[in-house]
Amino acid sequence: xxxxxxxxxxxxxxxxxxxxxxxxxxxxxxxxxxxxxxxxxxxxxxxxxxxxxxxxxxxxxxxxxxxxxxxxxxxxxxxxxxxxxxxxxxxxxxxxxxxxxxxxxxxxxxxxxxxxxxxxxxxxxxxxxxxxxxxxxxxxxxxxxxxxxxxxxxxxxxxxxxxxxxxxxxxxxxxxxxxxxxxxxxxxxxxxxxxxxxxxxxxxxxxxxxxxxxxxxxxxxxxxxxxxxxxxxxxxxxxxxxxxxxxxxxxxxxxxxxxxxxxxxxxxxxxxxxxxxxxxxxxxxxxxxxxxxxxxxxxxxxxxxxxxxxxxxxxxxxxxxxxxxxxxx
Amino acid sequence: xxxxxxxxxxxxxxxxxxxxxxxxxxxxxxxxxxxxxxxxxxxxxxxxxxxxxxxxxxxxxxxxxxxxxxxxxxxxxxxxxxxxxxxxxxxxxxxxxxxxxxxxxxxxxxxxxxxxxxxxxxxxxxxxxxxxxxxxxxxxxxxxxxxxxxxxxxxxxxxxxxxxxxxxxxxxxxxxxxxxxxxxxxxxxxxxxxxxxxxxxxxxxxxxxxxxxxxxxxxxxxxxxxxxxxxxxxxxxxxxxxxxxxxxxxxxxxxxxxxxxxxxxxxxxxxxxxxxxxxxxxxxxxxxxxxxxx
Numbered sequence: 001x002x003x004x005x006x007x008x009x010x011x012x013x014x015x016x017x018x019x020x021x022x023x024x025x026x027x028x029x030x031x032x033x034x035x036x037x038x039x040x041x042x043x044x045x046x047x048x049x050x051x052x053x054x055x056x057x058x059x060x061x062x063x064x065x066x067x068x069x070x071x072x073x074x075x076x077x078x079x080x081x082x083x084x085x086x087x088x089x090x091x092x093x094x095x096x097x098x099x100x101x102x103x104x105x106x107x108x109x110x111x112x113x114x115x116x117x118x119x120x121x122x123x124x125x126x127x128x129x130x131x132x133x134x135x136x137x138x139x140x141x142x143x144x145x146x147x148x149x150x151x152x153x154x155x156x157x158x159x160x161x162x163x164x165x166x167x168x169x170x171x172x173x174x175x176x177x178x179x180x181x182x183x184x185x186x187x188x189x190x191x192x193x194x195x196x197x198x199x200x201x202x203x204x205x206x207x208x209x210x211x212x213x214x215x216x217x218x219x220x221x222x223x224x225x226x227x228x229x230x231x232x233x234x235x236x237x238x239x240x241x242x243x244x245x246x247x248x249x250x251x252x253x254x255x256x257x258x259x260x261x262x263x264x265x266x267x268x269x270x271x272x273x274x275x276x277x278x279x280x281x282x283x284x285x286x287x288x289x290x291x292x293x294x295x296x297x298x299x300x301x302x303x304x305x306x307x308x309x310x311x312x313x314x315x316x317x318x319x320x321x322x323x324x325x326x327x328x329x
Numbered sequence: 330x331x332x333x334x335x336x337x338x339x340x341x342x343x344x345x346x347x348x349x350x351x352x353x354x355x356x357x358x359x360x361x362x363x364x365x366x367x368x369x370x371x372x373x374x375x376x377x378x379x380x381x382x383x384x385x386x387x388x389x390x391x392x393x394x395x396x397x398x399x400x401x402x403x404x405x406x407x408x409x410x411x412x413x414x415x416x417x418x419x420x421x422x423x424x425x426x427x428x429x430x431x432x433x434x435x436x437x438x439x440x441x442x443x444x445x446x447x448x449x450x451x452x453x454x455x456x457x458x459x460x461x462x463x464x465x466x467x468x469x470x471x472x473x474x475x476x477x478x479x480x481x482x483x484x485x486x487x488x489x490x491x492x493x494x495x496x497x498x499x500x501x502x503x504x505x506x507x508x509x510x511x512x513x514x515x516x517x518x519x520x521x522x523x524x525x526x527x528x529x530x531x532x533x534x535x536x537x538x539x540x541x542x543x544x545x546x547x548x549x550x551x552x553x554x555x556x557x558x559x560x561x562x563x564x565x566x567x568x569x570x571x572x573x574x575x576x577x578x579x580x581x582x583x584x585x586x587x588x589x590x591x592x593x594x595x596x597x598x599x600x601x602x603x604x605x606x607x608x609x610x611x612x613x614x615x616x617x618x619x620x621x622x623x
Contacts, residue, residue, distance in 0.1 A: 003330055003338070006355055015348035025341040027334050031572035032615055038576065039611030042583070046604035053597040084619075087611050091604075129333060174332050175353045183353075187333055236362045274360055274368045278331070289376070297383075304391035311384030318377035326370045 003027075028086075037130065040090035047095045048102075055103060062103030069096025070122060077128035093131040097122050111149055116142030124185065132188045140196040148209045156204050156213035160261065161220055163200065164268065166193040168224065171276035194269060194284055201262040201288075205295055217261035222254030225268045232275060245324050260299075262292025332356045398447045405443060409436040421472060431477040434465040438484065458488035470516065478518030482506060486526060496537075497550045500530035504554055511561070524570070527554055532577040539584045551581070568618050575614040583607055 011019035055062030073093035119139030126132045147154040170190030177183045204212035257263040266288030273281030412429040419426035438461045462485040469481040506523035531551045538547040562570040590599030
């Protein structure tokens with residue numbers, strides 16, 4: 001729904017006195033957001049090294065400077081909500097968070113798990129969404145990588161489940177979460193969970209982890225996709241033939257890609273994307289599918305002719321499914 | 330609108346709790362059957378077509394070496410003719426016909442590549458993309474279809490980069506392509522494509538020229554692009570283009586500052602100067618863009 005449509009509907013239903021939206025209240029244009037993001041990253045690149053040199057004499061100075069910058073950025077993000085200051089705030093935040101983490105790693109010999117946790121805690125308290133997302137993403141990737149350190153690494157199957165659950169909980173309960181004031185936090189961490197799951201499945205598939213995710217993750221993601229599709233089919237009052245087609249299709253795909261959970265992950269993310277009306281998730285879902293289906297086909301122990309036939313059969317199956325589901329809906 | 334944008338708008342306009350709840354519900358309304366049908370239609374069609382196309386490519390790749398030279402030529406030529414005739418039969422108003430002729434444009438390159446592979450010669454490497462661009466130009470002009478224009482610009486740029494290996498010339502030629510695309514719109518398609526090539530070629534060449542202290546010609550080419558684009562985009566109120574051109578200027582100014590500061594002994598000082606300079610320039614650019622009327 002577009003901004004004008006939303007405001008007009010609220011005005012018609014007498015929730016708002018006027019259907020006018022002042023120019024200053026509209027969300028910033030895309031080029032302003034891109035400029036602010038690029039400018040902040042470039043400035044951070046220089047400033048983080050400047051502060052690192054300044055703080056290299058004494059770790060207390062590093063911790064103090066990092067915390068001070070984070071607090072100043074949080075203050076500016078809460079009180080000085082100006083477009084002009086957005087990239088200054090973001091740059092201050094990124095510099096502060098980086099400095100605090102680097103100093104802690106250097107001085108206290110923290111591992112990836114600990115430094116990632118620090119970034120996640122910092123992100124949880126930061127009030128602005130773009131800065132929170134970037135810090136939380138860096139923290140989540142460090143934590144996932146940290147689980148593979150040491151003699152007994154954590155099986156990544158145990159990581160995929162909570163990440164999928166976190167994303168599902170947010171995207172399927174958005175109205176309730178935003179209404180109760182938790183939406184801003186959960187939206188950041190749900191977005192990060194989807195990207196961290198992509199990273200987890202990538203390092204599992206290409207063998208960059210000691211305890212990769214495999215069959216349990218595929219089964220879990222297949223169950224999640226089946227549950228989500230059943231929820232949608234029930235709501236839309238689909239007939240038995242359509243429901244059975246969808247369930248058999250998902251089960252078949254889950255069985256075929258039993259040791260490559262990324263494909264079912266992509267299907268799950270795409271279903272979640274449509275159900276929650278998120279365009280961003282559709283892009284991520286296709287990224288999952290393109291990455292893992294091509295990697296899966298590449299790793300199949302078949303001749304090139306065999307792979308060609310498998311791909312042609314898959315294409316024909318998808319087009320037949322389209323005919324069965326779309327033609328009669 | 331995403332629910333986050335709705336929440337920000339509600340904060341800025343101080344909406345009541347009831348208005349917020351209704352707005353959140355509207356932004357996250359459950360998706361109805363027609364939306365699901367459209368979603369399945371598009372995604373299953375895209376997935377199925379992609380899988381079939383990949384299967385066909387793998388099949389040709391697996392059996393290519395088994396075919397003789399004439400068989401290869403016949404296969405490609407028959408496919409090219411079939412697609413071109415299909416496009417002619419359907420008429421170029423039809424989207425399928427446009428795609429068929431665009432794929433034919435791509436196949437012309439495949440036929441030329443096969444020719445140069447079968448009959449190797451000492452000819453310059455840029456001749457193949459140059460001949461390809463020349464042969465498909467009439468079809469591209471006839472099509473008025475953005476993907477075909479994208480293909481043509483890509484092939485022409487390949488020929489240019491192989492011929493001169495000079496980013497400044499590539500940038501200037503793309504400036505001409507951009508001018509033509511703007512002048513003869515919509516006959517030639519997306520003007521943003523050559524403009525993006527210009528951005529990368531001239532900004533990259535300008536940055537290298539500034540850091541290595543090379544000749545002023547590259548910088549003059551960048552300045553010509555900068556003035557022309559700013560003049561056009563200001564008149565048309567294309568703020569996205571102005572933001573991109575402005576960011577190119579910021580990169581060059583920062584590159585110049587980096588060269589000047591590199592002679593200083595105090596590394597911390599120049600890092601601070603550069604950080605503050607980038608922040609100040611971006612803030613100024615955002616301020617100027619906001620002042621420009623919509």
